[in-house]
Amino acid sequence: MKLLTLKAYGFLAPALVIFGIVTFFPVLQAFYLSFTRYDILNPPQWIGGANFSRLWMDPLFAKVLGNTLLYLVGVVPVLVTLPLVLAVLLNRAVPGVGGFRVLYYIPVIIPMVVAGVTWKWVYGESGLINGLLRAVFNLEAVPWLTGEGSLFAVMLVTIWKGLGYYMVIYLAGLQSIPAQLYEAAALDGAVGWRKHWHITVPLMRPYILLVAVLSAISAMKVFEEVYVMTRGGPINSSKTIVYYLYEKAFTNLELGYACAVGVILFILLFIFSLVNARLGNLREDSTFNS
């Protein structure tokens, strides 16, 4: 092996060792534990695929899986498109644009617990939204977090909080597009949204793909919002996979079963990322071919 390669491995070794200990080892252990009955306090007992067959028959798991997919469908398209629109609007050299960028980014730096507690007040029976509805339209209080549509109320918080983060990614992408392209398009008669449709969107595809994958992974793993705002309720209507995993592991002390839930989540995320990457490659190929 070349000296250079050896040196490279030498430099990589500390990070790889730490990564192996804190990431790969726990991941492998979780795979092993998913085939056991384990309650943290006593040694794990090998039970083969029993946890997975139980998952298959578990109506609550089907429910939380459905909720998580609904969350994905509700959150990801908005988090892919809305920040792009915002980024285009804020990618101009106009006075005060920096202030707007900061304003949109503020929710990102607010801790989820603080945001969740605040939004609980906003959604509350005598909270801001219901107060306005009552004062302006004389409407009855809407059970935003206490009705069966509570998941949608939680989705809105995720969108509000993620908007600024993805907007910054898009802004970085937009600033890498040469201005001459827009000037040339303008000379060719492309104005308004057509300019963005034919220049911005195609050139931003890698960024759109990145945001889609990041927001989808984040949506599949949603936990804090649910924990702070609804605890999965009422009657499991806002319970998601990771919350269910947490509940099984740390409330019911069924670590083996919780690991099985985690393995399913891992497989879903893996497939999702592969599909996204594949679609991204196809789009890139077709762009270059055309």
Next chain:
Amino acid sequence: MVMGGALVLAGCAKEQAARPLEFWTMQLKPDHTALLEKTLAQFTRENPSAGAISWVDVPWADMESKILAATAAGTAPDVVNLNPQFAVKLAQRQALLPLDEAVAPEAQARYFPSLWQANRLGGITFGVPWYVSTQVTIYNKDLLKKASLTTAPRTYRDLQTQAQAIRRTGKYAFLPTFDTAQVLESFVKMGATLVSPEGKASFNSPAGRAAAQYWVDLYQAQLIPRESLTEGHRKAVELYQAGETALLLTGPQFLQGIQKNAPALAQITGVAPQITGVLKKTNAAAMNLVIPKATTRPELAVQLALFITNDTNQLALAKAGNLLPSTRQAAQDSFFTMAGDAATEGRRVSAQQLATAAVLIPPFTNLDQLQQILYEELQGAMLAKKSTAQALRDATTRWDLV
């Protein structure tokens, strides 16, 4: 090399022998730091072999995860303060030291029998009772007056009637807490048995159905806030402190918080005995001290648990924290019969109930899962997703599968 190894081993053995006893409490700092430190120093003086006790105070919300992690890692403390609901999870997994033989019968007799029994699972004692609280009804005199009510409710029937009167003023009577055993206890108070001696569901009885219907009616008539479905005890306290609810069904120790956070409200706050059902039973909630099986010094750990929960030390803590002691003699102190402000009155009312109060839901295996199942099904009925009868049938099926 052999000598070096021997020296290392000797060093380890010395360290093991000198390792101080470790004692974990639940959120007693900073209010009771001086008192606990004094108590622990006194124990060390009386038991020099124990060394200086290492006291770790853990926030309430973190205790479960921390004790689980420590037990799994083999670094559990020697004595831990837990509530019986969580302690039972450890006990059913054989993680706690059985105390029946470790604690002499005369020492056991110092505690209220019902509280001692509340720390038993499958005939084995897993904990020593520590401080206690019996729920009282804290009420806002002004809001009751506005609703033309002269007394606080004493029974669940009163509570329902008064909830209607209070609702007419635009406020709510109270927020039931589905994150505690409050609603589950109401089933027992209304005459229902939760599980049979064989562990099978027995709550789907006429009394159980009446209890479930009670909560469904309150919710559907909008006599309790909709937040009841997703919020818990903390929200109940917040709503009371904000003057949004007229009643707070909780332990008297929360009166100190009301005095501190809402002094004006404390002036118009009264205290009445615990709400009862047809059985006229009152519930007591006890904190306990348990000894993880992994302790390397079980005898000293038991001695420490008994020392902290003796009459003198319990009385001192009760006086400092507006709590009640779990020992009979300490509860006789005149401190618990004094009259005064809302906090003092709360202590007096709570102490008065102590002699007849019992832990209405004694520990049994998977108690937390029963609570979860019953609450989920009950909430389904409250949201009119199913009838109350169907909710109890579904809860029975689910519990019998656990």
